[in-house]
Amino acid sequence: MSPKISFKVQGMECASCAAKIERQLKKTGGVLNAAVNFAVEKVTVDYDPDRVGVDELLKTVVDLGYRVSTRRVDLKISGMTCAACAARVEKTLSNRAGVLRANVNFAMERATVEYDPTRVDVEELKKAVADAGYRAEEGDKRFDADEEKMERERETRRQTNLLILSAALSIPLLAMMFADLFNIHLPALVHNKVFQFALATPVQFVAGFQFYRGAYKSLRHGSANMDVLVALGTTAAYFYSVATTFFIRGHVYYETGAIIITLIILGRLLESIAKGRTSEAIKKLMGLQARTARVFREGREMDIPVEEVRVGDLVLVRPGEKVPVDGIIEEGLSAVDESMLTGESIPVDKRAGDEVIGGTINKHGSFKFKATKVGADTALSQIIKIVEEAQGAKAPIQRLADVISAYFVPAVVGIAITTFLAWYFVAEPGNFSRALINFTAVLVIACPCALGLATPTSIMVGTGRGAENGILIKGGEHLEKAYALKTIVLDKTGTITRGQPSLTDVFITAPDMDERELLRLVASLEKGSEHPLGEAIVKGAREKDTELVDPRGFEAIPGHGVSGQVGDKQLLVGNRRLLASRNIAISAIQDTVEKLEGEGKTAMLVAVNNRAAGVVAVADTVKDTSAEAIRALKEMGIETIMITGDNRRTAEAIARQVGIASQNVLAEVLPQDKAREVNKLKEQGRVVGMVGDGINDAPALATADVGFAIGTGTDVAMEAADITLMRGDLRGVAASIKLSRATMRNIKQNLFWALIYNTLGIPLAALGFLSPVLAGAAMAFSSVSVVTNALRLKRFDPYRDFRINERTAFRLMPAPVRRPK
Numbered sequence: 096m097s098p099k100i101s102f103k104v105q106g107m108e109c110a111s112c113a114a115k116i117e118r119q120l121k122k123t124g125g126v127l128n129a130a131v132n133f134a135v136e137k138v139t140v141d142y143d144p145d146r147v148g149v150d151e152l153l154k155t156v157v158d159l160g161y162r163v164s165t166r167r168v169d170l171k172i173s174g175m176t177c178a179a180c181a182a183r184v185e186k187t188l189s190n191r192a193g194v195l196r197a198n199v200n201f202a203m204e205r206a207t208v209e210y211d212p213t214r215v216d217v218e219e220l221k222k223a224v225a226d227a228g229y230r231a232e233e234g235d236k237r238f239d240a241d242e243e244k245m246e247r248e249r250e251t252r253r254q255t256n257l258l259i260l261s262a263a264l265s266i267p268l269l270a271m272m273f274a275d276l277f278n279i280h281l282p283a284l285v286h287n288k289v290f291q292f293a294l295a296t297p298v299q300f301v302a303g304f305q306f307y308r309g310a311y312k313s314l315r316h317g318s319a320n321m322d323v324l325v326a327l328g329t330t331a332a333y334f335y336s337v338a339t340t341f342f343i344r345g346h347v348y349y350e351t352g353a354i355i356i357t358l359i360i361l362g363r364l365l366e367s368i369a370k371g372r373t374s375e376a377i378k379k380l381m382g383l384q385a386r387t388a389r390v391f392r393e394g395r396e397m398d399i400p401v402e403e404v405r406v407g408d409l410v411l412v413r414p415g416e417k418v419p420v421d422g423i424i425e426e427g428l429s430a431v432d433e434s435m436l437t438g439e440s441i442p443v444d445k446r447a448g449d450e451v452i453g454g455t456i457n458k459h460g461s462f463k464f465k466a467t468k469v470g471a472d473t474a475l476s477q478i479i480k481i482v483e484e485a486q487g488a489k490a491p492i493q494r495l496a497d498v499i500s501a502y503f504v505p506a507v508v509g510i511a512i513t514t515f516l517a518w519y520f521v522a523e524p525g526n527f528s529r530a531l532i533n534f535t536a537v538l539v540i541a542c543p544c545a546l547g548l549a550t551p552t553s554i555m556v557g558t559g560r561g562a563e564n565g566i567l568i569k570g571g572e573h574l575e576k577a578y579a580l581k582t583i584v585l586d587k588t589g590t591i592t593r594g595q596p597s598l599t600d601v602f603i604t605a606p607d608m609d610e611r612e613l614l615r616l617v618a619s620l621e622k623g624s625e626h627p628l629g630e631a632i633v634k635g636a637r638e639k640d641t642e643l644v645d646p647r648g649f650e651a652i653p654g655h656g657v658s659g660q661v662g663d664k665q666l667l668v669g670n671r672r673l674l675a676s677r678n679i680a681i682s683a684i685q686d687t688v689e690k691l692e693g694e695g696k697t698a699m700l701v702a703v704n705n706r707a708a709g710v711v712a713v714a715d716t717v718k719d720t721s722a723e724a725i726r727a728l729k730e731m732g733i734e735t736i737m738i739t740g741d742n743r744r745t746a747e748a749i750a751r752q753v754g755i756a757s758q759n760v761l762a763e764v765l766p767q768d769k770a771r772e773v774n775k776l777k778e779q780g781r782v783v784g785m786v787g788d789g790i791n792d793a794p795a796l797a798t799a800d801v802g803f804a805i806g807t808g809t810d811v812a813m814e815a816a817d818i819t820l821m822r823g824d825l826r827g828v829a830a831s832i833k834l835s836r837a838t839m840r841n842i843k844q845n846l847f848w849a850l851i852y853n854t855l856g857i858p859l860a861a862l863g864f865l866s867p868v869l870a871g872a873a874m875a876f877s878s879v880s881v882v883t884n885a886l887r888l889k890r891f892d893p894y895r896d897f898r899i900n901e902r903t904a905f906r907l908m909p910a911p912v913r914r915p916k
Contacts, residue, residue, distance in 0.1 A: 100149060100195055101139045102211055103164035104131070104156055116156055123147060123155055136164075149196040149209075158797075165195060168217050170206040172199065174229040176309045177321035178496065178547020179504050183313070187227040191215060202551035206231065228312030254364040261302035261357040264294045268350035288340040288347050295349035299333050303356045319504035321544055327508070328538035328867065329355050335531055346528055348535075348867075355539055355871030365879045383454040383475060388419035391463075401453075408466045412457045420453040420469045427462025431455050478567060478821075491575055492842055493550035496849075507541040507857065514861040522863075532867060536860035540870035541853060544878040549845035552885035557838030564893055565806070565821035566831045573817035576801045577835035579782045583728055583828060584761075584773055584795070586787035587739035587746065588627065590805055590825065591753055592715040594788065596627055598635025599696055600712035604683045605703060613709045615641050617668055617701055619661045623649035628697060629657065631713045654740060654765035656699065667702040670742060670763075674700050674707065681707050695748030697741055722753045724825035727896065729754070731832065738764055738772060738795075766791035770798040786828055787816075803828050830893035837891050845881045852877050 107113055113131040116138060120129035125146030130139045140152055153163050175181055181201035188197035188206060193214030199206045208220055217233055224231035267285055274281045284290050300307075306329070309322030329352035336352075339345035388401050391409045401419045404410065409425065412418055418431065430442035433455045442458045445451060451464055454475040470476065514537050518530035554571045561568050568574050588594050601610045618636030621629035623646050636643060646666075649659040655676070656669015667673055671688075674681055679702050681688070687710050691698040696712040725735050737753075738761040739746045746762035761772055769787075773795045776783045785792070785799035796802030796816045804816030805823050820827030856873060859865045865873075892898070 098144055099139060099141050100152070101137060101214075102153070102195055103136055103213060104138050105136060105162040105164050107131075107136060107161060116159060116161065119155055119159055120152065123151065126152070153195070164211065164213070165209050166212045167207065167209045168220065168233060170208065170220065170224065170231040170233060172204050172206050172224065172229055172231055174309070174312065175199075175201060175204060176305075177201070177544045179320035180229070180309075180313070181547060183227055183320070184224060184229055187223050188220060191220065191223050194220070200551050201547045202555060228315060251364065251367055254360055254367065257302045257305075258357065258360045258364055261298045261353070261360055264298050265350070265353040265357045268294055268353050271350060288336075291347060291349040292337065292340050295333060295336070295353045298353040298356055299329065302360060303329060303352075306356070306359075319508065321504070321541075323504055324507060324538045324541055325355070325359060327511070328352075328535040331531055332535050332867065335528070348528070348532065351532070351535060351867045354868045355535075358868075358871045359874065362874070362876055362879055365876075383417070385417040385419040385453065389413075402470065404466055404469050406466055406469055409463055410466055411461065411463050412451075413461045414457060414459055416457050418451045418453050418455045418457060418464075420466045421473045422451055422464040422466045422468070424449050424451060424462050424464045427460055429460035429462050430458045432458055478562060491572055492839070492846075493571070496546045496549055496846065499546055499850075503541070503546070507538065510857060510861060511537040517861075518863070529863070533861060533863050535867040536863075536865050536870045537857060539867050539874055540856040540860045540865060541874070545849035545852060545881045546846070548878055548881045548885075549849050550842050552882050553838050553842045553845060553888065556885050556888040557834060557841070560888055560891060561831065561834050561893070564830065564834075566827055566834060566893065567806075567819040567821065568831070568835075569817050569819075573801055574835050574838055576782065577784070577818065577832050578839040580733060580784045580801060580832055582734045582736065582776055582781045583784045583786060584736045584738050584776065584799070585725075585755075585825070586769075586785075586792050586795075587737055587741065587749060588715060589788040590786050591721045591737065591749065592717050594627060594715065596631040596697065596713045596715040598631055598711070599714045600691060600698075601709065602684070602687050602691075602712075603709035605706070605708040608703070608708060610709075611639075611641065613701060614639070614711070615643065616661050616664060616666055616703065617699075617711050619643045620646045620649065620657060620659045620666050620668060622646060623659065624651060624657055626651070626657075627715075628699065628713050632699075632711060653767075664703050665705070667705075668699050668711070671700065672763075674702055677702070677705065679705055679707055683707055684710050689744060692742060692744035693748060695745060695752065697745055717749060717752050718825065721825050723897065724827075724829055725753050725755060727826065727829040728832075731829065733832070735759065736761060736776070738769055740764055740766065767794070769795035773798045784828070784832075786825070788823075803831070826894065826897050830897070833896075834891065834893040837893075838888060841885060841888055845884055848884075849877065849881060 104116065107116070117129050117131040120126050120131075120138070120140055125143045127141040127143060129141075131137070138156065142152065153165075156163055172181075172184055175184065178201050181199045184206060185197050185199040188194055188199070188208055191210075193211045195209045195211065197206060197208045206224070210220065221231040221233065268291060271281060271285050271291070274285070303326075306322045306325045309320065310326040313320045313323055332348040332351040335345075336347040336349045339347050385401050387398050388404045388408075389396060389398050389411045390404060391397075391411070396411065404420050410419060410422060412429075414429075424445055424447050426447060428446050429444075431445050431451060432442045433452065445462065451462075452475065453468075453473040468474070471480075511534050515530045515534035518533050519525070519527060523529050550571070554574060557574060558568050558571075568577075585591055588596075601614050603610055603613050605613070614632075614636050618633050618641060621632045622643055624630070633643070644661060646659040646661050649657065651657050652669065652673060655673040656667065658665075658667050660666065667677060667679070671681060681700060684700065684707055688698045688700065691710065691712045694714075696714045698710050698712045700707065701709045701711060728735050735755055736759045737746065737750050737755050739749075741749075741762060743760065743762040746760050747757050750757060750760045764772055769785075769792065773783055773785050777798075777800065783799050784801040784803060785795045786803040786805065787793075787796055788805035792804075796804060801818060802816040804819045805825075805827075806819050806821035818831050820831065852873070856865065856870070860870055
């Protein structure tokens with residue numbers, strides 16, 4: 096039976112709105128049926144989860160211009176011991192009426208739940224988790240780092256104390272086992288069954304109580320986890336030994352249960368320590384936040400907690416201090432270390448009018464700035480939020496592990512029982528102890544933990560490492576998609592180029608006008624424009640002390656240019672299409688336009704009173720790092736395509752400078768058509784990434800398989816993108832893909848070893864080639880090995896190759912000429 100979800104939608108004005116939503120949902124691949132009730136503003140969808148996710152269904156409604164009425168809560172889950180526990184909690188929450196989706200991250204011990212507040216509340220969600228045998232605590236996912244650290248330290252101390260107790264009592268039993276193996280003489284007391292019983296019992300029921308408790312909770316709610324396997328295996332060995340101690344003749348196996356429990360506690364302790372290191376990136380980011388701010392209020396200077404800073408406050412920052420919140424400098428000059436934001440270590444010069452970001456460090460001078468963003472709105476808070484959500488999200492590759500984990504424990508119990516019966520009745524008829532040992536080995540060797548940790552630990556470390564290098568990845572699915580990218584579409588302005596054009600040429604053809612007058616008319620008209628090219632013309636005119644007037648009837652014509660009246664003259668300023676649409680001949684300026692465009696300049700044709708009067712040219716310089724970034728992408732096997740609204744001649748001139756082939760230039764593309772061009776590439780079967788920085792890039796960023804926003808661009812572009820590059824540097828695209836590939840390689844290594852471990856370990860144990868003690872040791876360390884492998888990503892430097900190139904270039908520079916004194 097296919098799953099069904101229902102959610103509230105706001106913004107529907109009539110029945111046609113409901114019909115439009117229903118029609119669009121039914122067109123979505125994987126949707127089996129959709130019904131929209133306009134009266135109660137409710138949407139109900141039957142869907143195939145293998146073909147479409149809840150995210151895509153909600154996005155379909157939002158893209159139509161409506162609002163989905165949902166809330167999100169983050170819950171800290173206590174009591175989970177393995178991936179099967181996480182799967183149990185996730186299933187419990189997902190099946191709760193009113194829950195649209197639930198995601199449980201075993202590595203972070205957190206659940207993210209999106210729900211319909213009209214049908215279920217947070218208390219009911221917490222109760223559902225409690226009924227499943229676990230504990231849920233509400234709280235913002237941006238938990239206090241010190242509190243989280245203290246809680247982890249408490250758990251570490253508890254496990255350490257249990258390990259000491261368990262190890263102290265298990266060592267004599269271990270010594271006895273080795274004495275039997277190597278024929279070593281030990282005191283008779285060690286071989287006494289009652290003495291061994293006295294040593295093993297506290298280990299079994301004090302140190303091992305956590306396994307019984309976890310197994311009871313799991314079985315009580317109709318599921319099974321790793322605790323069930325450990326409790327079953329060690330209990331069988333313990334009680335058989337008790338029977339042979341007090342009631343029947345036979346060998347005792349106290350050391351088996353005791354040593355297995357000791358090894359598994361050791362494994363959990365090491366795993367907990369290692370897991371603590373996976374979230375270090377978040378702790379570092381939180382540590383960057385300033386605690387206090389020095390503000391001017393009521394005519395005096397005062398220090399206040401950073402939480403009390405309000406938008407509009409005037410804040411003073413002295414040398415060596417952290418900038419407390421985001422703002423614009425009003426007075427002063429300094430250099431600010433923004434490495435926390437961009438990963439770039441060179442301080443950035445700041446002066447009046449420049450933006451400063453909370454958490455960055457003022458190096459030299461002091462300055463005053465006006466607070467523009469405070470609290471959760473600051474860039475640092477947004478970065479922390481993005482990284483946390485990414486670390487809590489699941490990558491599609493994790494579905495394999497989730498499916499396996501769901502059936503894993505029951506299957507292992509079945510294999511263990513089959514092993515016992517086969518050995519007792521077939522292999523060695525009547526040999527109970529041999530059958531019991533192999534039964535225990537099968538139960539203990541199985542480890543769903545390694546499978547459950549394989550993906551989230553790598554994603555946590557990978558996204559954290561990205562954040563430290565100015566690469567903000569919004570989720571595991573985007574990290575996985577970036578790995579598969581084969582085509583990158585690059586917007587030209589502000590992405591390949593600096594996005595700060597300047598006036599270069601003024602050419603006239605009108606006999607009754609000079610260059611200064613033409614520039615005055617064009618700049619006066621462009622005063623009403625917000626387009627970067629218009630701003631460059633106005634700036635260039637003012638630098639020439641040109642007196643400007645206000646235009647009348649100003650009109651921006653998207654993708655073509657502008658029109659309006661300056662004085663008694665009617666003006667058109669734009670591209671060939673604009674003048675052609677008004678039947679204005681341009682033959683007199685055609686050669687000049689082509690020459691300017693061949694130099695990579697944007698030539699804007701000017702018509703005065705419906706006659707071609709001249710050309711004004713503006714140039715946007717290429718960023719220093721663009722050619723290097725595009726070369727790196729090509730070396731990685733990725734095709735680069737440039738998209739721009741500029742004419743082909745100008746576009747190809749820029750493309751030549753950065754190494755993009757002319758056939759890979761999409762020129763004269765209107766802003767609204769960029770998304771369509773990206774979609775065409777996707778329809779060819781390509782996995783497409785889009786890189787942009789402007790508002791008009793947002794639809795294309797959302798359409799692409801992976802959208803990259805240059806962090807120096809607009810908030811809209813950053814919101815629409817899947818990956819934000821805080822450096823404003825195209826090299827970040829190559830670096831983020833390298834990081835994605837390294838992370839996916841790491842995940843596949845983890846999954847391979849976790850699967851191979853169980854694939855080989857279980858048959859070996861069933862065939863009698865593995866003792867329970869060795870099985871326990873292997874199981875305990877399998878999870879540790881997975882987390883340790885994930886931690887290797889902390890040493891991965893996505894910008895390494897670029898840094899090597901910079902050092903090489905520096906070494907190849909000619910040595911300075913030394914003149915004799």
